[in-house]
Amino acid sequence: MSVSTSVxxxxxxAGSEQQLAEFDRTTSRWGRATMLAGLAISMAGPLYLIFFTxxxxxxxxxxxxxxxxxxxxxxxxxxxPVTYFPILGPAAMYQAFMIGNISSKLLPSALVAxxxxxxxxxxxxxxxxxxxxxxxxxxxxxxxxTVFVGILGTWLISMIPPQIIDVARLYILPSVMGAVIVxxxxxxxxxxxxxxxxxxxxxxxxVLLPLAPGIAFLTTGIAVIATIAVSWLARDRKAxxxxxxx
Amino acid sequence: xxxxxxxxxxxxxxxxxxxxxxxxxxxxxxxxxxxxxxxxQSVIYMKAARKAAPAAGITSxxxxxxxxxxxxxxxxxxxxxxxxxxxxxxxxxTPAVLVRIGxxxxxxxxxxxxxxxxxxxxxxxxxxSYTQNIFAIAFFAMSMGGAMWMLATLLLTPLMKRGGTKLAxxxxxAMAIVPGAALxxxxxxxxxxxxxxxxxxxYALATSAAVMGLCAFxxxxxxxxWLREWGLGFAIVAGLVVAFxxxxxxxxxx
Numbered sequence: 001m002s003v004s005t006s007v008x009x010x011x012x013x014a015g016s017e018q019q020l021a022e023f024d025r026t027t028s029r030w031g032r033a034t035m036l037a038g039l040a041i042s043m044a045g046p047l048y049l050i051f052f053t054x055x056x057x058x059x060x061x062x063x064x065x066x067x068x069x070x071x072x073x074x075x076x077x078x079x080x081p082v083t084y085f086p087i088l089g090p091a092a093m094y095q096a097f098m099i100g101n102i103s104s105k106l107l108p109s110a111l112v113a114x115x116x117x118x119x120x121x122x123x124x125x126x127x128x129x130x131x132x133x134x135x136x137x138x139x140x141x142x143x144x145x146t147v148f149v150g151i152l153g154t155w156l157i158s159m160i161p162p163q164i165i166d167v168a169r170l171y172i173l174p175s176v177m178g179a180v181i182v183x184x185x186x187x188x189x190x191x192x193x194x195x196x197x198x199x200x201x202x203x204x205x206x207v208l209l210p211l212a213p214g215i216a217f218l219t220t221g222i223a224v225i226a227t228i229a230v231s232w233l234a235r236d237r238k239a240x241x242x243x244x245x246x
Numbered sequence: 247x248x249x250x251x252x253x254x255x256x257x258x259x260x261x262x263x264x265x266x267x268x269x270x271x272x273x274x275x276x277x278x279x280x281x282x283x284x285x286x287q288s289v290i291y292m293k294a295a296r297k298a299a300p301a302a303g304i305t306s307x308x309x310x311x312x313x314x315x316x317x318x319x320x321x322x323x324x325x326x327x328x329x330x331x332x333x334x335x336x337x338x339x340t341p342a343v344l345v346r347i348g349x350x351x352x353x354x355x356x357x358x359x360x361x362x363x364x365x366x367x368x369x370x371x372x373x374x375s376y377t378q379n380i381f382a383i384a385f386f387a388m389s390m391g392g393a394m395w396m397l398a399t400l401l402l403t404p405l406m407k408r409g410g411t412k413l414a415x416x417x418x419x420a421m422a423i424v425p426g427a428a429l430x431x432x433x434x435x436x437x438x439x440x441x442x443x444x445x446x447x448x449y450a451l452a453t454s455a456a457v458m459g460l461c462a463f464x465x466x467x468x469x470x471x472w473l474r475e476w477g478l479g480f481a482i483v484a485g486l487v488v489a490f491x492x493x494x495x496x497x498x499x500x
Binding site: 015016017018019020022023026027028030031032034035036037038039041042043044045046047048049050052053054055056057061062064065066068069070072073074075076077078079080081082083085090091093094095097098099100101104105106108109110112113114116117119123124125127128129130131132133134135136137138139140141142144145146148149150153154156157160164165167168169170171172173174175176177178179180181182183184185186188190193194196197198200201202204205206216217219220223224225226227228231232235 | 259260265267269270272273276277279280281283284285286287288290291292294295297298299300301302303304308309310311312313314315316317318319320321323324325326327328331332333334335336337340341342343344345348349350351352353354355357358359361362363365366367368371372373376378379382383384385386387388389390391392393394395396397398399400402403404406407419420421423424425426427428429430431432433434435436437438439440441442443446447448450451452453454455456457458459462475477478481482483484485486489490493494
């Protein structure tokens with residue numbers, strides 16, 4: 001590319017720097033822009049339903065619902081991006097939090113790709129392999145969602161008698177939560193916190209709620225805060241100091 | 247004063263024909279819009295990666311290999327998500343399931359958020375009190391939850407890029423306790439709240455938990471690791487089947 005060989009070495013190094021800087025600029029600018037667009041379009045659906053279809057919903061109801069959800073999940077909203085950043089790198093962050101299913105699908109895909117071409121995670125080579133792998137995973141995922149859920153699933157639901165749909169709808173929540181509880185116990189692997197969470201949930205549901213039925217919609221939030229507080233107070237201080245000393 | 251554009255929705259939204267509201271064409275268009283945004287993003291990223299590939303010490307061919315191996319590795323997990331999504335179609339309708347369960351969120355967070363939101367309006371997700379109004383409130387709360395996730399990503403990513411990962415190092419002891427406690431507290435409370443509803447709810451909860459546990463246990467064997475990603479789908483379907491049998495046994499007319 002350059003005129004003389006001596007210039008070529010430094011010239012390419014500077015060129016590489018520039019190319020990488022351009023990649024960072026492109027991915028962070030467009031990553032942010034596309035994520036904002038995704039955010040706006042995903043809000044457009046419910047807002048249309050609320051404002052343009054004649055449903056009777058007050059602003060107060062919406063904010064109450066959001067506040068109750070925030071009381072439960074606000075900590076996770078902050079913690080998840082912080083946890084995944086070192087693994088994903090800045091470019092892939094804007095992909096991952098829009099495509100979803102990060103730990104069960106995107107991370108394994110990235111690892112398989114890095115493994116396949118012998119790239120280390122955390123290096124530039126590894127980051128690029130991860131970005132390409134996530135694009136590949138997204139392509140497959142969109143395709144299977146379109147075909148199997150969008151087309152086949154919708155058809156399937158229209159074929160099933162309404163009585164069966166009604167029963168399925170009635171029991172979907174316990175059918176999801178049973179599995180999710182087991183999944184979170186196995187992923188988090190902290191028996192002490194698990195026991196505290198069970199105790200807090202039982203206390204809130206069977207002691208606090210009968211005493212103050214008006215707090216029904218706050219129970220999950222209260223259980224979350226109580227579990228965090230008690231887990232913190234009852235933490236294994238010896239193990240913690242040992243880990244800190246390391 | 248709301249401008250009524252559709253007749254699929256009952257006058258005051260107190261109809262329980264949730265799917266009529268949940269499958270409105272505009273919602274399909276919004277779901278397609280999110281798909282389109284992800285496609286555009288992937289195309290931009292792939293182009294940028296190919297262009298800067300030599301500078302990152304990776305060849306253009308290796309970028310292609312990475313794309314393909316990422317795609318192949320995602321087939322199993324994607325189909326597992328499909329199974330979960332189909333099970334939830336009856337509650338949320340196709341467009342909301344595609345965006346919330348299939349993409350941005352996950353079955354656990356979204357059904358959790360929807361249940362909490364329905365509770366604030368004095369209704370039960372999927373129960374007799376689950377009207378079009380309640381669906382809209384739940385859909386709004388789920389979407390706001392997802393929006394907060396993306397907002398946190400948008401705000402924190404540039405910060406962490408600049409300051410390294412200092413944020414996670416603030417207090418390693420707190421980071422080891424708070425996230426786990428928040429998740430376990432949330433899902434434990436959401437699960438136990440199902441117990442007093444009826445015995446059929448208890449059967450569904452227990453069946454789902456047992457099937458998930460079994461899949462995780464058998465999935466420890468390196469030959470059956472696929473069971474770990476399919477566990478959630480199998481557990482939900484098993485929970486529904488048992489609930490259906492118990493429900494019809496209790497009330498044959500239903």
